[in-house]
Amino acid sequence: MSASSNGRPLDPGSADPDGTMALARLVRAHGVTVTATNDPAETANEPDPADVTIVLAHPQRASRQALDRLAQLAGQGSDVVLLEPDATVVDALGLPVTVTGRVPSGTPSPQCQLSEATTAGAVTLGGRSAFRATGPDAAELTMCYPVESASVLVVVPAPRAPGRPREAAGPGRFVLIGNAGFMTNDRLDEQGSAALAIGLLNRHRTLSWVTPQLGAPDAVARRGLLDLLPDRVPLACLQLGLAAVVLALWRGRRLGPPVPEPLPVVVRAAETVEGRGRLYAAAQARDLAAAVL
Incomplete structure (x- = not known):
């Protein structure tokens, strides 16, 4: 994997604070082969799906066809790690979870039996979305790191692929992470961030990190200009609107018919x-x- 200076968030070739170059190097130090790509279709060329972990950053940029392919790979034994998926991604994959709104940031304990989480302990999470289990398959889910009434990390076992023999390795899993900030260069050394990230990504000998390009025409969740604005912009516009109303009311007191x-x-x-x-x-x-x- 060659280093990159494009500075994209969650990019394993980026040394910026919001990049993940440090995590990629730590995973390689554990004997895992790390590759990076911008094209989700390249995951179709995996020679041994049962021994690969696929990380999909910004999954809402991927196409529905790419998500269907990832679901097939998970059924064949792959681990598919989705970083900050939204409701459109979860619905496209048919996962038995719902995506909540923004939850407060905190440092919760795992409160689950997932070995990677129990080894890592408390991790600073929250601040973005979280997940709640739904449907009849909710009991099969592993919900970790609860924040309020939702969980920031969820493991969903994938259904076994049709025709896959029972004696073969078990089906893979989907790992949903509501806030991937603990994987970045800036926060990897906090609490159990490194232990949790490495534990989730080194279960197989190959790690394929996929970062789809922004603005793909076939993205499962196409975004307009307003969706690309930072979260604080609508709040700032609302505050400016309220200030304009207050100013109009204050100035309006001086208007009216002349009074002798x-x-x-x-x-x-x-x-x-x-x-x-x-x-x-x-x-x-x-x-x-x-x-x-």
């Missing part, structure tokens, strides 16, 4: 005529002055 008021002083009529005349002269309003005269 007694003058606090007596002004001679000659001074008033002279003042008006000077105003007409300054404005060169000859026609108006002649009409008044």
Whole structure:
């Protein structure tokens, strides 16, 4: 895997704080072959699906066909790790979970029997989306790191692929991570972040890290310009709108019909005529002055 300087978030070739180059190197140090690609279709060329872990960053950028292929690989024994999937991705894969909204950040303990999580212990998670189990298959799910009433990490066993012999290795699994920040270069050394990330990614001898390109025409969740704005922009616009309303109400108190008021002083009529005349002269309003005269 060659290093890259493109600086994309969650890119294993990026040394930026939000990249994952440090994690890729740690996984390689554990004897795992790490490859990186921008094309999810390249996962179809895996020679041994039962011995590969596929990480899909920004899964909403992948096509439905690519997600279907990943589901097939999971049924053949692959681990498919989805980093921050949204509701469209979960629905396209037919997983028995629902995606919640933003949950508060925290450092929860695993509270599950997943070996990778129990080894890592507490990890700083939350701050983004989380998951809740739904449907009749909810009992088969492993829900880890609860934040409020949802879990930030969920393991969903994949159904066995049709025609796969029973004596072969068991089916793979989907690993849903609601906030992948603990995998980045900036936060990999916090609490049990490194232990959890390495434990999830070194179960097989091959790791394929897929980062689809932004703006793919066949993406399962196509986003418009407003969707690309940071989360704080709508809040800032709302605050500016409220400020404009308050300003309009404050200024509106000065509007209304004229109200006659007694003058606090007596002004001679000659001074008033002279003042008006000077105003007409300054404005060169000859026609108006002649009409008044």
